[in-house]
Amino acid sequence: MRICFVSHGSGRGGAEEVLLETLECLKEQGVECLVLMPGDMGLGADLRKMGIPFWRVPFWPWMGHKGAWGRTQSAARNLLLSVPVALRLKAWKPDIIYSNTMVIGFGALLAKLLGKPHVWHLHEIGYEDHGLRFDFGDKFSYGLIGSAAACIAVSKITADKFAEHIDRSKITVMFQSVHRRPQWQEKATGAEAVPPRKHALRCVIVGRISEGKRQEDAVVAMDELRTMGVDAELLVIGRSNPGYRERLDEIIRDRDLGDRVNILGSVNDRLPYVQSSDVVLMCSRFEAFGRVTVEGMLSGKPVVAANTGANPELIRDGENGLLYTVRDTRELASKIKYLSENPAIASAIGRNAQTWSAAMFSKERFSDEIIPFLRGIAMSGGSGAAREEHSVAS
Numbered sequence: 001m002r003i004c005f006v007s008h009g010s011g012r013g014g015a016e017e018v019l020l021e022t023l024e025c026l027k028e029q030g031v032e033c034l035v036l037m038p039g040d041m042g043l044g045a046d047l048r049k050m051g052i053p054f055w056r057v058p059f060w061p062w063m064g065h066k067g068a069w070g071r072t073q074s075a076a077r078n079l080l081l082s083v084p085v086a087l088r089l090k091a092w093k094p095d096i097i098y099s100n101t102m103v104i105g106f107g108a109l110l111a112k113l114l115g116k117p118h119v120w121h122l123h124e125i126g127y128e129d130h131g132l133r134f135d136f137g138d139k140f141s142y143g144l145i146g147s148a149a150a151c152i153a154v155s156k157i158t159a160d161k162f163a164e165h166i167d168r169s170k171i172t173v174m175f176q177s178v179h180r181r182p183q184w185q186e187k188a189t190g191a192e193a194v195p196p197r198k199h200a201l202r203c204v205i206v207g208r209i210s211e212g213k214r215q216e217d218a219v220v221a222m223d224e225l226r227t228m229g230v231d232a233e234l235l236v237i238g239r240s241n242p243g244y245r246e247r248l249d250e251i252i253r254d255r256d257l258g259d260r261v262n263i264l265g266s267v268n269d270r271l272p273y274v275q276s277s278d279v280v281l282m283c284s285r286f287e288a289f290g291r292v293t294v295e296g297m298l299s300g301k302p303v304v305a306a307n308t309g310a311n312p313e314l315i316r317d318g319e320n321g322l323l324y325t326v327r328d329t330r331e332l333a334s335k336i337k338y339l340s341e342n343p344a345i346a347s348a349i350g351r352n353a354q355t356w357s358a359a360m361f362s363k364e365r366f367s368d369e370i371i372p373f374l375r376g377i378a379m380s381g382g383s384g385a386a387r388e389e390h391s392v393a394s
Helices: 014-028 043-050 068-092 106-114 138-146 156-162 215-227 242-254 271-275 291-298 329-341 343-360 363-380 385-390
Strands: 002-007 032-037 054-056 096-100 118-122 150-153 171-173 201-206 232-237 261-265 279-282 303-306 322-324
Touching: 002 014, 002 068, 002 106, 014 032, 014 043, 014 096, 014 291, 014 363, 032 043, 043 054, 068 106, 096 106, 096 363, 106 118, 118 156, 150 156, 150 363, 156 171, 201 215, 201 271, 201 329, 215 232, 215 242, 215 279, 215 329, 242 261, 271 291, 279 291, 279 329, 291 303, 291 343, 303 329, 322 329, 329 343
Parallel strands: 002 032, 002 096, 032 054, 096 118, 118 150, 150 171, 201 232, 201 279, 232 261, 279 303, 303 322
Antiparallel strands: none
16 A cells, blocks of 8 residues: 655644654555655654655645735645646555645645545644634635545544534544654653753643643743742743744733743753653643643643643543633632642542553554554545445544
């Protein structure tokens, strides 16, 4: 079986991590893979190590362009590129075209030109989580997504959202693996870069510093904790959206939290910062999955997450994590305070999280699901009969 993956990015974001883990599972089972990506911001080095060939194809996303000119320019570029790329791909003879995220429509174009089954891996909702809208409207775009042979949704909430627009039978819920760091309990390299602790309790929040991730909930919670008499600090890890970063800085300045909140920005390896912390926070307004939540769980840390998106699918409140009402900073602070005052319970929650996540997000479980799923699509040519036989029950 040969599968051509189309990646919307070429860096090392969450979707690219899932792509690498998927490629690893497939390669171990003898599946030949090829990756198309718009550039190379680090992903190429990982693919070379794995022995996965890749082509740089400067296609554009079909979401987020503002104005008629931007949308037209994007569509024209993709249409012009699709024909020569399809001709080159025809010689490679793929069995499946696989689009990694909904942000790009280029894979759908290639699948149509080649007459090959198309799989869409849905890592995001679009507007709720990232504020993105389709360049050419919902009706056309969801129609194209719904014409795929199959869609893989990273969570039940993602599947439910897409089922509002496309045939639910086309969507299979499949939790990804999170396995690329083999020993989560071992001390991570780069731990020497972690700033020394200044306060008794350390929290960490990881993710792009942007309005959708709502780091402000975590920042304001540090002020609430100070009022509650809890000696706590916060590490903020992630690449910054300049406007939102200014907003966080203003909150920190106005509330005199400079000694309690440390915005470290982007780091090469987030694990040592998680390992140095007592509590992991996930404050996003809507997460389609939440990879950093799973990474916190795998590290044996109690996670306090907003009760939106896929978080309730990952966290059983009080058992393997805690949930709070998004934007309710007082409740968030109270949950953190509860963990700080009950270390035995916090430790038990962390252990439960680690045990559950290690089984649920293992390479073996994911491989056992995705391999027969894709083989069924390839055998049926995307007709759906073999796909249904091998589909993972949601």
